[in-house]
Amino acid sequence: MNKENDILKWFEGEMSSVDLKKKYPNEDFSTLEKLGFYSKQLKAPKVDAEKALADFKAKQVKKNKPKVIPLNFKSFLKIAAIFVVMLTSSYFLFFNNDKSFGTQIAETKTFNLPDNSQVILNAQSKLSFNKKEWKVNRNLELDGEAFFKVTKGEAFTVHTDAGNIQVLGTQFNVKERDNYFEVQCYEGSVKVTSSQGNVVLKPGKSFRLVNGAVVVTKDFNAESPSWLTKESSFSNVPLWQVIEELEVQYDIVISVDDVDTSKLFSGSFTHSNKNVALQAVTIPLKLSYKIEGKNVKFYNYE
Template identity: 30%
Template sequence: MDKNKNNQSISEKADMLISQYHVNPNVDKEEVLGTVLNKIERKETKSVRQINWFRAAGISAAATVAVLLAFYFFTATIAISAGDSKILTYRMPDDSRIVLRSGSNAEFGKYFRKRQVALEGEAYFEVEKGDGFVVKTDNGIVRVLGTRFLVSGKNSRLNVKCYQGKVETEFENKSWILEPGTQFAGDESTANKSRFDESVQFPDFALFSKNFTSAPLTEVVQRIEDFFKVQINLQPGITKTFSGSIQTANLESALQIVCESLRLNYEFEDDYRIKIFNY
């Protein structure tokens, strides 16, 4: 067998594998490579045997690193956790937003090849359009057919509320389709679908609920940015203060409350970048 030809073939396959995967452009490639190489050095005997197998098969060092990089891109995960006394919001790789209730945890692929989230506890989701989105708990699975919903998986219970769009809930080998204003509750003895008050558009912990007294606008803007995971550019020279209450789960409503009271204007530069400026 032609050794160079074999190396070229495997290298091409590794390149194809990596090219089919969309890597976050903000990731420092040298940092990723360093991480992978460090992992290689720390591998136990089994991994060493695997690398030796690569070498025995005539695969070049470059091809070996390419395969390991591809493996990393496909398997790297992000784990987020909300402490016992706080709410955590996070913008996932596909720009979907998750709000974790205190004491809850979630894990998903760093590069989100599969839009799948493993959840422990309770979370509110605002899902961007795309191919499939799945939330897995120990007690059941929720497949997203819409955009805004709540999932709570604790002990042997599964609770799901649909606020917008549709979600499919799987529990004990059965499935339920939830429309806006409907919810699912299942435990060891019962499983049913019912309606809830449609005037309730968000779970309480997903509300941005703050009171401000003569707070610098920069502080108010920072709080809004942190909760909704957006970037707000404040026009230089604006030094106003804000007093009032904000209680909403809608970003634009929060912006309206602040800007209208201070006679300012705002504009979306894209979905997650906003500028605030004088009239």
Template identity: 30%
Template sequence: MAEDFKDHQLAKWLNGELSEEELREHFTPEDLLKFRQILDEVDRWTPDLETEVFSPEVVTRQEKQGKVRRLWLPLSVAASILILLAAGILFINKSDQVRYATAAGETRDIALPDGRSTIILAANSSVSWTDKSWSAAQRQVNLKGKGFLQVEEGSPFIVNTSSGKVEVLGTSFEVHEFESGLQVNCYQGTVKATVTGQSPMMVNAGESYLYFEGQWEAKAEVSDAAPQWLNNESSFENAPLRQVIKTLESEYNLKTDAGTINLSRRFTGSFPNNNLDEALRLVFVPLSITYELKGDRLYLSE
């Protein structure tokens, strides 16, 4: 009877008839986090048409607006979630790694394991962590690409990238790692960016620092409250062309043949993330770079 009651409460939450606060009366915070992870995977799941493994007939998605995403699912899905939890199946791989990724032109809002911090992944990016990387003493994620993080105060929070790491206690900031570079924009609080072989860089609210081709560049100012790509626009201030092209590739699923173009050239400006022709014109015409698009291949020349 107790499990039937829990099934019923979970189904009401999935239907939007029960708040997360009310759900907490019956489930632990750890269970709630597992529910969100499972729902996120269900949201991305593509069924195998040949072999039916799990087939709820209707799954209607509503985008998350600031808080927890709500889905309408039948009671059988609620029961399935409880079965999965009991079996310890959390849609993670054998190394206990949890990973989320975005496709070209996609963004994704993800709740992190502390239940209070979030990351919004930019296009063609990924974030991952393991159970062991989250504890009362430290919180860690691995980021590839670009993400905007809002971190609640608590134990130290570390973002690991291929170029280095960014450490915070509680703040909102953006990290963009790309070939030969790492950019950190801080919107609230203070973060510490560390690149191997370099002294740590303290980045305060309203500041931006770019590490490119082996060195930290001079401080730049950040006047916005959050990254512009959250509003479907990519914006740059004295950015290396390599970083701009990487962003174009991520937003529009392109592959670039830059030929002999100097990718260290700088670009200041912005382009829309939903109009490829306009984006190409705004980036390359001011730089007097000739461009040609053939399918998903972009050819550049001077």
């Protein structure tokens, strides 16, 4: 029983792995270490492992009475494995109600939410929500860019690090990248809440926040975001943001050599041809570029 007590202490953090191995140098604790690692990843309710083990043994003794079967080390390992599996199952069945979707570089993904609202995720983006609360609380977390076609119903809110967007039923696009936040309304109306306050957008209106300080509201004339047709379009956008979008669409890393990345760019680039895309960005800004594998360098004309 001393060994079992020591293992329980180790599970509860009262004994270190080093001390446990020193005390029992001939035992292989690799399985226990794996069980301990995965059990710590779970956000399940705290369970008294010692009490659970005692209850299990009591049931075994009662079931097989009057025969008493001692619990050896291998039996304990089996019980520990069952215990972790039960924790994992209960977590995913009862506690993990989060649903998430993600895209990789140069990938887009279309899917429907529980209320049949449609979402199209742009490249390297992630969207998540709580499916259990969805009927009464249509809240989503977005990291990246997405286009929404929202069915009418309860308030629909998209949360980002830069600001929140709330609607009742509409079509809008949200782009939230590092130090860049933009919302475009295509149908209905949306309310944008950010560090700069609140603004309500009507169809054809957009809101832009750059580096948390520069706010731009402008008109646009389009029925949907250009990236839905494999093209990225920009209107007076800093070059550094255009560079980030090129990296997202083409899996490249762009560096600059004595180039002012704060200069503004208006134009577009295709998602289907890397060289054509690079030319579409560099030529209007009187820049050149050099490609070395996945690395691209922008520099001024010599």
